Structures are given as structure tokens and as C-alpha cells.
Amino acid sequence: MNVDTLLNQKMIANTIQTNEINCLYLKINNQTYTEIICYIYLNGITLPLQKSNLISNFNIQSITTFYFTLKNGNRLDIVDANDIILYSYTNTMDDFVYYQQIAYNSNMLKVNLYDRFNAII
Numbered sequence: 001m002n003v004d005t006l007l008n009q010k011m012i013a014n015t016i017q018t019n020e021i022n023c024l025y026l027k028i029n030n031q032t033y034t035e036i037i038c039y040i041y042l043n044g045i046t047l048p049l050q051k052s053n054l055i056s057n058f059n060i061q062s063i064t065t066f067y068f069t070l071k072n073g074n075r076l077d078i079v080d081a082n083d084i085i086l087y088s089y090t091n092t093m094d095d096f097v098y099y100q101q102i103a104y105n106s107n108m109l110k111v112n113l114y115d116r117f118n119a120i121i
Contacts, residue, residue, distance in 0.1 A: 041067040052112045066104035073116040
């Protein structure tokens with residue numbers, strides 16, 4: 001989405017107000033800013049997710065703790081190598097759901113994110 005007119009911009013707080021436009025990404029001066037759908041916390045390290053991703057891409061050895069924060073209207077699935085869902089959570093609340101724990105096991109391969117239309121992100 002390209003925006004022609006900004007009503008208000010706060011660069012320190014990273015907030016941009018437009019006319020109630022909701023978008024997954026915003027392009028300003030050829031720089032794309034993508035909305036964070038989910039945060040995962042592996043061994044105390046916070047990792048923002050904009051789309052589905054392999055857990056191995058985060059290059060964290062020997063995961064002992066796994067938490068997530070998920071934007072409202074979205075779903076998170078943790079799947080194994082055969083795309084079998086090992087854990088699923090749909091956020092039906094009006095706001096983010098914060099710091100939910102998952103009992104991690106080594107079969108967990110990928111975090112899949114879905115939007116409110118059940119389309120994979």
C-alpha cells in the first residue's frame with residue numbers, strides 16, 4: 001500500500017496515523033514497513049514475525065522455553081516436518097494476546113501464521 005498523505009507522524013514512537021486505513025505493509029520513500037503479526041520468545045530472546053517461518057531460521061540452539069504474543073484476528077500453528085499441527089491458537093480477543101507459553105518439543109519445525117480470512121501469511 002502506498003500512502004500519499006499522512007495526518008500525523010511520530011518517528012520516535014514509530015506510529016503513523018492515516019485515515020483509519022488498516023494495512024499489512026506501508027511503503028514510504030521506497031522503504032517497506034511490514035506489520036508485526038506475532039512475537040515469539042525462545043530462551044528469552046524476542047523475535048518478531050511478519051510471516052510464517054521455520055524455527056531453525058532463528059539459529060537458536062537447544063530451545064528450552066517457547067512463548068508467543070499474537071495479534072487479534074490471527075492464528076498461530078506450530079507444525080512438524082509433515083505439516084501436522086502440534087499446537088494451534090486463534091486470537092479472538094479485541095487486542096493482542098500476550099506471552100502465552102507453549103510446551104516446546106524438538107518435533108516443532110515451523111510457525112505458521114494465518115490472517116482473519118484463514119490465509120497463510
